[in-house]
Amino acid sequence: MSNPIVEVKNLTKRFGDFTAVDNISFEIQEGETLGLLGPNGAGKTTTIHMLLGLITPTNGTIRLFGLDLEQHRETILRQINFSSTYISMPFSLTVEENLRVMAKLYGLSDVSQRIDEVIKTFEMHDIRKKLTRKLSTGQMTRLTLAKAVMTEPRVLFLDEPTASLDPDIAYKIKAFLKEYRNTSGLSMMYTSHNMQEMEEMSDRIIFLQRGKIVAVGTVEEIVERFGQRTLEDVFLKLAREE
Ligand SMILES: Nc1ncnc2c1ncn2[C@@H]1O[C@H](COP(=O)(O)OP(=O)(O)OP(=O)(O)O)[C@@H](O)[C@H]1O
Ligand SMILES: [Mg+2]
Known part of the structure; x- marks a missing residue:
């Protein structure tokens, strides 16, 4: 049974006339880790900042635990946290x-x-x-x-949590997060530019490009849909398509 902890509908963020996040919709289920993947400037951090209530969306709705973020800000923010x-x-x-x-x-x-x-x-x-x-x-x-x-937290937002860590500490942090998630039922949103790490950590991946969702699914589904061998191949294919 699906039990969305995070529900995002038609979320858009414009900075002046530049659209950083362009009408995206997605859900995160209880206990699920959703990976947000995409090239530099794709809109990942902007999306996370909107979910944390740090910046106000231009358009769209954000619900956590079935509550609207705008109306139940304090109740929601108490139950989430962020690390970057x-x-x-x-x-x-x-x-x-x-x-x-x-x-x-x-x-x-x-x-x-x-x-x-x-x-x-x-x-x-x-x-x-x-x-x-x-x-x-x-x-x-x-x-x-x-x-x-x-x-x-019931939902933890992790924006490149292992960037600039040495491999030993990165390994320990990932091991901790996996163990913690398995024992606490925590939901996570995760970003990284390390494809192997994205595969390892994410139950499902959203691929963002220029603020738009261009693919959603498990790593296997995305790789198959784009006729590639690995997530990295998909990334390179999409990033080089203009
Ligand atoms: N406060 C702001 N004012 C104007 N433009 C902004 C602002 N914040 C972000 N942007 C722009 O929005 C776009 C998306 O930025 P964002 O930081 O969300 O990308 P990202 O996917 O997290 O990239 P990276 O992988 O480099 O961290 C970029 O083009 C960025 O320059
Ligand atoms: Mg970022």
Whole structure:
């Protein structure tokens, strides 16, 4: 039985006369990971930012948990979270202080316990008291993920979560996310420019190009529909078609 957690209808975002996201519709089912794939500038981050309520759509509707985002903003935002390698956060706070701020913003009750848990999960003991601006890229990524996971979201939006990570940490992060998803029933929206990672993480993929959906389906379905061997082949074929 289908049980959509996210429902997007006719979503459009224009910046001036430039259309970044062009009339897209899709759903994410409970427990599903939907991969958003597409070349640079395709509209992936813009789509995610609209789903997070960070920017206002020009047109269309967004529903999460059966509620309209515009009308039930606070209820919805409490139950979702976001992580990106390109996120910015208070750099003059320590790792632990940053986690504490996030916990307070979300009104968590067992703050110290949750902080200890994510510090353990993401192996951050040695950087707990370190200033955020002194973190390496990989350490920063772990912190942004820890902040997102700490609030126990029902939907997690991950915009290039493994970009600029070394292969060992990237592997650990993906393993953690898969395990976490399997045990919590979490739904995710995921972007990456690494095709192998998209195949590995996504139950289904939406292919965006110049703001439009040009393909939807499982990796196998998309590969077959375009008569290619791999997702990378499909990507190259679509990206080179003008
Ligand atoms: N605030 C803004 N004002 C004007 N144009 C914008 C704004 N934000 C995004 N755009 C434009 O919208 C388009 C889509 O950008 P977006 O960041 O969503 O792409 P993306 O698919 O995430 O790309 P990438 O793979 O490079 O991260 C781009 O052409 C970008 O320049
Ligand atoms: Mg982007």
